[in-house]
Structures are given as structure tokens and as C-alpha cells.
Amino acid sequence: MRRLVQGKDIHKFLGFAKPIFADSGGFTNGRSETHYSPIEVLNFQESINCDALATLDYPLFDVNRREKERRILNTIRNIGLAIEKRTDKQTLLYACIHGETADEAVRFIDRLEDHSYLDDIDALAIGSVVPRKDQFIEILEIVKAVRTRTGKPIHVFGISGFKIIPFLLMAGADSFDSKTFAHASRFRYWIDPTTLTRIHIEKLRRRDCHCKACRTYELKDCLAPGSLGASRIAAHNFQIYTELVSRLGRSLSDPNRFLTAIRPCLDKITNFDSRVLPVLQEKELIPQEFVDEYDSERREPNN
Numbered sequence: 639m640r641r642l643v644q645g646k647d648i649h650k651f652l653g654f655a656k657p658i659f660a661d662s663g664g665f666t667n668g669r670s671e672t673h674y675s676p677i678e679v680l681n682f683q684e685s686i687n688c689d690a691l692a693t694l695d696y697p698l699f700d701v702n703r704r705e706k707e708r709r710i711l712n713t714i715r716n717i718g719l720a721i722e723k724r725t726d727k728q729t730l731l732y733a734c735i736h737g738e739t740a741d742e743a744v745r746f747i748d749r750l751e752d753h754s755y756l757d758d759i760d761a762l763a764i765g766s767v768v769p770r771k772d773q774f775i776e777i778l779e780i781v782k783a784v785r786t787r788t789g790k791p792i793h794v795f796g797i798s799g800f801k802i803i804p805f806l807l808m809a810g811a812d813s814f815d816s817k818t819f820a821h822a823s824r825f826r827y828w829i830d831p832t833t834l835t836r837i838h839i840e841k842l843r844r845r846d847c848h849c850k851a852c853r854t855y856e857l858k859d860c861l862a863p864g865s866l867g868a869s870r871i872a873a874h875n876f877q878i879y880t881e882l883v884s885r886l887g888r889s890l891s892d893p894n895r896f897l898t899a900i901r902p903c904l905d906k907i908t909n910f911d912s913r914v915l916p917v918l919q920e921k922e923l924i925p926q927e928f929v930d931e932y933d934s935e936r937r938e939p940n941n
């Protein structure tokens with residue numbers, strides 16, 4: 639991929655005119671042992687004319703305390719290098735920050751401030767949360783703590799399930815990256831636009847969807863074997879995902895509209911009322927206006 643794209647405009651290469659965020663590959667780098675230097679990564683990101691880039695980071699999971707500290711130091715050093723060596727200030731610089739807990743994430747930001755790096759970055763990207771995927775509350779605590787510490791835009795790496803998206807936004811995240819839509823399509827699951835449930839393409843009888851992909855391809859086109867069928871399902875899933883996220887973003891300031899928009903997400907959470915909501919409330923991970931709206935709808939379900 640790197641050799642294929644290096645030096646080419648990524649928008650032209652992908653046929654996609656909207657802003658493109660280039661990750662550093664730190665996550666893959668740390669796992670696959672193919673090591674690139676932070677400068678090589680930065681040069682590559684700038685060479686493809688992306689709109690935002692993330693600094694090279696070293697994930698913290700599965701390492702002992704000494705190794706963890708070493709990785710934190712190197713991740714911070716890379717932020718300094720990116721600030722110093724970047725040549726295009728139009729490209730937004732996202733500093734990758736790490737912490738396995740809210741306290742650790744805040745300490746990381748404190749260290750950026752000690753180095754005087756905080757003013758020179760455009761935004762923060764929270765990494766190292768992927769192995770904690772099911773730890774819904776802990777992830778939101780990290781986002782909330784970072785949001786309380788800084789007013790800069792916050793990206794969350796690798797967390798994007800339909801259950802957690804509304805809460806990431808309420809906790810203060812501005813963006814996140816998703817493989818959900820691609821992952822589902824690889825296993826031939828079509829995401830229902832109304833309920834957001836996954837339906838196997840072979841069990842799908844009709845599609846109630848007016849997205850561009852569904853207008854372009856017939857159901858039988860999506861049944862095509864191999865990556866051809868999967869890519870058509872992915873095109874639909876991607877549109878459902880992006881439409882949901884932009885709808886949520888637009889309604890975030892209006893609890894009533896927001897609640898309507900997130901209903902299918904809430905329906906996916908087991909025991910939301912009895913188990914999840916009280917914890918979110920206690921830890922102040924959701925705004926009081928949302929809780930009030932939720933309570934009033936619960937009292938008058940037909941309203």
C-alpha cells in the first residue's frame with residue numbers, strides 16, 4: 639500500500655474529494671514488527687496530501703511497566719519530532735496520546751504540556767483503547783477526562799460500534815474511525831438502516847434502503863461471490879454508518895432529537911435502563927439534559 643500511494647494525491651488515488659485523515663500505522667507497526675521511523679511516516683503522510691495526520695505511536699497493551707514507560711517516552715518524542723519537522727501547517731496535526739485509564743491519559747497530556755507541545759498540535763487522538771473494546775464505561779471515562787483537560791478536537795482510534803458511538807459523542811469525542819461497516823460486509827452482513835441490526839445477505843428478501851449503493855446495485859449484485867459482492871455490501875454499510883454519525887452530530891445539541899436518533903443504538907444495549915444508565919449518570923458521562931429527556935420519554939412512551 640505504502641509503495642503504491644507514496645507521493646500520489648490520496649484524494650485522486652481513492653477518488654474521494656472529502657477530507658482524509660492518515661493514521662500513522664503505529665498500531666500495525668507495534669504488532670507486525672515492520673518498523674518505520676517517525677520521520678519516514680511523517681514524510682509519507684505529507685507526500686500523499688492528506689488533510690490530517692496522526693503522529694507515530696506505540697500502543698501500551700501487553701507490556702510490562704518498564705516497556706510501557708519506554709513506549710510513552712517514544713510516543714511523546716515522536717510528537718515533538720512531528721511538530722519540528724512538519725512542512726505543511728495546513729495539514730492538521732493529531733498527537734497520539736495513550737493511557738489505559740483516565741488518569742494515565744491525563745498524565746500523558748500533562749507531559750505534553752511540560753514539553754510545551756500542547757500549543758503546537760491541532761488535535762488529540764486517543765489510542766491504546768482497542769483491547770478494552772468491551773469496557774464501555776472505562777473508554778468513556780478516558781474520553782471525558784481528556785475532554786475536561788483540553789478544548790482541542792478529540793479522535794478515538796478503533797472504537798466505533800453502534801452501541802458506543804452516541805456515548806463517545808456525549809463524552810466529548812469529535813471523531814472515531816470505523817471498521818464496523820467493512821468487517822460486517824466481509825462476512826456478508828448487510829446493516830439494516832432502521833434497526834442497525836446485521837442481516838446475512840442470503841437471508842435478505844428485500845431492501846428498504848434508498849442509499850446510493852442500493853440504488854446502484856440490485857440485491858443479486860450483492861450476492862456476487864468474493865470481494866465483488868462484499869464491496870457492494872460495504873458501500874451500503876458505509877453509507878448507513880456515515881449517515882448515522884452525521885445525524886447524531888447534527889442533533890447533539892437537542893436532547894429530544896438526539897434521543898430519537900440514537901434509539902436503535904440504545905436498543906442494542908442489554909439492560910440499558912437498569913445497568914448502564916445509572917453508572918453513566920453517577921460518573922457524569924452523559925449530560926443531565928439527556929437524562930431528563932430520557933426520563934420524560936420513559937414516563938410518557940407515546941408522547
Ligand SMILES: [Zn+2]
Nearest residue numbers: 847849852874
Ligand atoms: Zn443502502
